[in-house]
Amino acid sequence: MTTTTRYDVTTWPHGDATDDIGAVINDIISAIKSDQREQHVGDGGKPGGVIYIPPGDYRLRTPVHVDISFLRIEGSGHGFTSSSIRFNVPAAEVGHLHELWPGGSRVLVDLPGDGALPPNERAAFVVARTGSPRISSVEFAGFCIDGLHFTGEGPGGNPENSYRNGRIGILAAEPNDSLRIIEMGVVYLEHGLWIEKADALTVHDNFIAECGNAIELREWGQATKVTDNLIGAGPNGHSIYAENHGGLLIAANNVFPRGSSSVHLTGVKRSSVTANRLHSFYPGMVIFDGGSSENLLGANHLLRDLEPWTPFFGVDNGIDDDYGLIRIEGDGNSIIGNHISEVVDPAGVRPAGAAPVIVRIATGVGNHIADNHTVASVVTATANDECFEGQVDALLSGGEADELAVTTVMVDAAARRNTILDSGRDDQVILDRRINAFRATPGIPTDSPEESL
Amino acid sequence: MTTTTRYDVTTWPHGDATDDIGAVINDIISAIKSDQREQHVGDGGKPGGVIYIPPGDYRLRTPVHVDISFLRIEGSGHGFTSSSIRFNVPAAEVGHLHELWPGGSRVLVDLPGDGALPPNERAAFVVARTGSPRISSVEFAGFCIDGLHFTGEGPGGNPENSYRNGRIGILAAEPNDSLRIIEMGVVYLEHGLWIEKADALTVHDNFIAECGNAIELREWGQATKVTDNLIGAGPNGHSIYAENHGGLLIAANNVFPRGSSSVHLTGVKRSSVTANRLHSFYPGMVIFDGGSSENLLGANHLLRDLEPWTPFFGVDNGIDDDYGLIRIEGDGNSIIGNHISEVVDPAGVRPAGAAPVIVRIATGVGNHIADNHTVASVVTATANDECFEGQVDALLSGGEADELAVTTVMVDAAARRNTILDSGRDDQVILDRRINAFRATPGIPTDSPEESL
Amino acid sequence: MTTTTRYDVTTWPHGDATDDIGAVINDIISAIKSDQREQHVGDGGKPGGVIYIPPGDYRLRTPVHVDISFLRIEGSGHGFTSSSIRFNVPAAEVGHLHELWPGGSRVLVDLPGDGALPPNERAAFVVARTGSPRISSVEFAGFCIDGLHFTGEGPGGNPENSYRNGRIGILAAEPNDSLRIIEMGVVYLEHGLWIEKADALTVHDNFIAECGNAIELREWGQATKVTDNLIGAGPNGHSIYAENHGGLLIAANNVFPRGSSSVHLTGVKRSSVTANRLHSFYPGMVIFDGGSSENLLGANHLLRDLEPWTPFFGVDNGIDDDYGLIRIEGDGNSIIGNHISEVVDPAGVRPAGAAPVIVRIATGVGNHIADNHTVASVVTATANDECFEGQVDALLSGGEADELAVTTVMVDAAARRNTILDSGRDDQVILDRRINAFRATPGIPTDSPEESL
Helix, strand or coil: CCCCCCCCCCCCCCCHHHHHHHHHHHHHHHHHHHHHHHHCCCCCHHHHHHECCCCEEHHHHHHHCEEECCEEEECCCCCCCCCHHHHCCCCHHHCCCCCCCCCCEEEEECCCCCCCHHHHCCCEEEEECCCCCCCECCCEECEEEECCCCCCCCCHHHHHHHCEEEEEEECCCCCCCCCCCEECCEEEEEEEEEEEEEEEEECCCCEEEEEEEEEEEEEECCCCEECCCEEEEEEEEEEEEEEECCCEEECCCCEECCCEEEEEEEEECCCCCCCEEEECCCCEEEECCCECCCCCCEEEEEECCCCCHHHHCCCCCCCCCCCECCCCCCCCCCEEEEEEEECCCHCCCCCCCCCEEEEEEEEEEEEHHHCEEEEEECCCCCCCCCHHHHHHHHHHHCCCCCEECEEEEEEEECCEEEECCCCCHHEEEEEECCCCCCECCCCCCCCCCCCCC | CCCEEEEEEECCCCCHHHHHHHHHHHHHHHHHHHHHHHCCCCCCCCEEEEECCCEEEEEECCCCCCCCCCEEEECCCCCCEEEEEHHCCCCHCCCCCCCCCCCEEEEEECCCCCCCCCCHHHHEEEECCCCCCEEEEEEECEEECCCCCCCCCCHHCCHHCCCCCCCEEEECCCEEECEEECCEECCCCCEEEEEEECCCCEECEEEEEEEEEEEEEEEEEEEEEECCCCCECCCCCEEEECCCCCCCCCEECCEECCCCEEEEEEEEECCCCCCCCCEEECCCEEECCCCCCCCCCCCCCCEEEEEEHHHEEEEEEECCCCCCCEEEEECCEEECEEEEEEEEEEECCCCCCCCCEEEEEEEEEEEEEEEEEEEEECCCCCEEEEEHHHHHHHHHHCCCCCCCEEEEECCCEEEEEEEEEEECCHHHEEECCCCEEEECCCCCCCCCCCCCC | CCCCCCCCCCCCCCCHHHHHHHHHHHHHHHHHHHHHHHHCCCCCCHHHHHHHHCEEEEECCEEEEEEECEEEEECCCCCCCCCCHHHCCCHHHCCCCCCCCCEEEEEEECCCCCCCCHHHHHHEEEEECCCCCEEEECCCEEEEECCCCCCCHHHCCHHHCCCCCCEEEECCCEEEEECCCEEEEEEEECCEEEEEEEECCEECCCEEEEEEEEEEEEEECCCCCCCCCCCEECCCCCCEECCEEEEEECCCCCCECCCEEEEEEEEEEEEEEEECCCEEEECCCEEEEECCCEEECCEEEEEECCCCCCHHHHCCCCCCCCCCCCCECCCCCECCCEEEEEEHHHCCCCCCCCEEEEEEEEEEEECECCCCCCEECCCCCCCCCCCCCCCCHHHHHCCCCCCCCEEEEEEEEEEEECCECCCCHHHHCCCCCCCCEEEEECCCCCCCCCCCC
């Protein structure tokens, strides 16, 4: 082999990666296309290459366009830090901060940030190639994509709290196979990962937080795994969203607020959401709609409590409490073996006086809701100036609180032939027992010494 | 330290890694053995080394023989692309393909490929050392092992569809400890990973597909994890197979077709198969036999539907539909909280007219089948010339289909003292209620308005 | 950029990493602090750096003090081997061993090892910075931390079996965010990972074994994931321990003996322990105490059997068999869908003649125990001189053994309003049915042919 296949953006002879890493990487990709014609071992292989981003700050003024298979772009640091906290620090304290920005191998996305532009003009990395075969085995590993600033209208008049800047971290726009996104830090982008038409995608062990939307699997796809990520989106955005996917595995993720939803599947079939820890501040945490069918929501921990941090206090996703913390509009889904904690202030429930609904089957047949345990308790909404400490305080509260009356399962009149087992006492479940099957979770005997306490 | 411990196959002064990477790596291993005698810090340490394979095509004509602990072989790209699709592209279109081969850091396995040869002569990488201690902490990370061609008799007369070439990717042939296989691409080998006598093995976040067999844990072993992999095997092969293992954890994998089985445990005890997404085209997806006992199959999503791709249309694994989609021959196993989707063409059911069986306990005592939800529906078998699109279409179909009558649980006369709870309605379960415990999933009231629809 | 951000401990011009890697890394950190002031792209970024440890033996005489964000320390080999087996090899055989020590990128912790010293004087790596923001995105990846020797009073008079030397692998002592510990080998330390005040910590895919304590999450924290690790602690230590955490996800770990407990949560709220494989030699495998509330233990496989290895034969954690294999002192927890195998020698049960208890709710209200399957069998305690082979033999035994009478669920008088469903037959559960809800697992009909066998 006469040429290297390992490239370092800081030693590439053309361009200046600190000024525009996008232009430099595009130039390297051009070189790989030329070089790899000479590298094969007699059978026409085109092995691609690896582009290394050492720790450092690299401005990106030009979208990277990945149109070759087997390209790996890797860094040595996911570099997350909370820009959200930083942008809400009182001005007088900013000078005392150890550092102001995310770090590691950090790509500073300096694109127009106009949500009206086509996606491929506002994405830091665009993976797209038409023709056959689909682009394969592109890998992103171990670096940071930082959208820098939010610029929309935010709560409290602070644009940095808006979660809007039009920017996209990674956009896959054409059919793709075996794409890998691992060990990345993705922060302060309106869309972290926007992946269309994926086959056997891996999104694993990333930190994708303080993005308007974290992971969006769009158009259609199959056999993908979204596993073991730390994820947090904005109040109006998706944490994990998928449309028209089959055989999707969402497992072992820790999804924290905000996020309008934690997991939203639309038109998704025969997929699995298992062993995740999901935390939201709003109703509609998990939504299976648009004909999402035969999916499993199993062995997850769901917590919905209240926003504790002053800058976002009172912000919500606009969804009422009777919408369902878990919302089903589809057939044949299984909701089995989940724990749900619901912690709300009765004064804030919408519609006023309603009992919050935990699982709501709005439409659909043949859904199976079994062996779920809901713990619902009352809290008084309180704002805390400290983000982290406030969240920990909220999480560690409870246990002593008053019980909150909730509807653990509601099956609408439009839904039928569903089965509800051991997921709420007789008085907690609302359904037409003539057209659905039901077995209540046994209650404490009503004449028990306990009941008379 | 006077010598390096980091080696690059492309800069090693002896041999030509593009012509025979096996010979080069063996030569490096010899050097490490000599070098590490000088590297210790006064206490006799033998730290091993790391061998780096940059992106590129490297032919392997000599099996690598790893007989030292602490050797890491790593690349910068798992390089998977679908050779199966490529080898079924019409000849006229091949010239229009962007690329023909897998890529990344790609090892081209050019070994005899004669299945009659001893395994260590047809394996690209052999990990084996006798004596004490067992070989420890060998690591394979981030490269591609490509078996190039299948050469047996394949469906439609195409040898490339045969999944047979005798070749093995990684063979561990002697007792080993803390072996790690991560972020690899393994493709077009008859046996991807063939690991014997493993203790605390890690097989994590790999892409092992289009192999005759994907992961085989042979002889015996313990305390291993097979997690977070994308896996697909051939119609006659194993996706995940283990024999005589204890304490095996199989979790968060996305196992797609074909694969004669998705998970097959034989003589395996006290192990766990949880939070996986499993997809097969045939009966016998999950098999616990050979006295497999006290294992947990929990919180998994299982889908069995029909082969949609023209080259393999009509191929199956030879197992009848009443064998059990999940087959138990052993004691004390738990099948809890799984979703199963079964989608078949009644015209193809074998024996003709039989109801497919979802869980079958053929032999064994004390098995516990609880809280599983089966959705069974009818489809008409149809071949599609497009592999990917056909699969997506099939996955996204359903929901509107007719219900298929199935036996959700069958307990054979040879089995006794098993417990079946909430895993099928009264009319869906076949067992001797005098010698097994049973509670049916409640049905819709028979006089309901729904029933008269 | 005028300076590198990638540092190699073996080429750093000051100090000798083989003699004291701690001093060398501290010197590099000082340099990064100076260098990064010049590296920013006009906006004040401080990107940190990456310090590389090639395979080799590196003595550590000075604790590393990490007080900058975005520092990654990485090696090329986790290097685990069993020192426990090695230190119990008969003297005559030691000379025949292939190697004596762990390897890979190996840090030899040569600190005083006096448990009375402050933790930061006996930790190899200390992550600590006061002020704002919290230290973020420090990463440890792919190397080995070896505590070398245990030095306390051990079973059989062998100090190497004591699991005590005061040494700590990684200590995080101040509030921290998005810390990552991945692909490490951690061995022969009294405390492997001691992490305080963590937010969004990742402990993923490590091998942490033969440590007094493996993972300790102390003080408080939130939104952390401990996933996909191989873990084993000493008889008196913690495998996975957390206090005052909220939103912790413990998933897909394979936790093997010894470990006084496998998972111990104290004061932990709204957290999740799912899809793990847990194996212990003692009662008290899983403990939720100190007001641990609203946690989920779901879809796990738990095995408790007996210590088979001669050097530790007869050693236990001092807990009686009626304490509960799973112990609950808290409110609103869910124990759903687990498999439990209990294998004990009746002659060794304490108190003598007692029935071992599987799940014990000692105090608390509103806990939900549903759909768990216990298999209990009798074994005769036997010592085996071979560690590995003995464990495998023990794991693969069973299935033929006599059934052991156990109490599958015991709810103490101090606990009330708990719900117990399908987790034991009527004769296996002890609770006050007036103040708790109960549904027994259906039994075999008492007049069945089976019963008369």
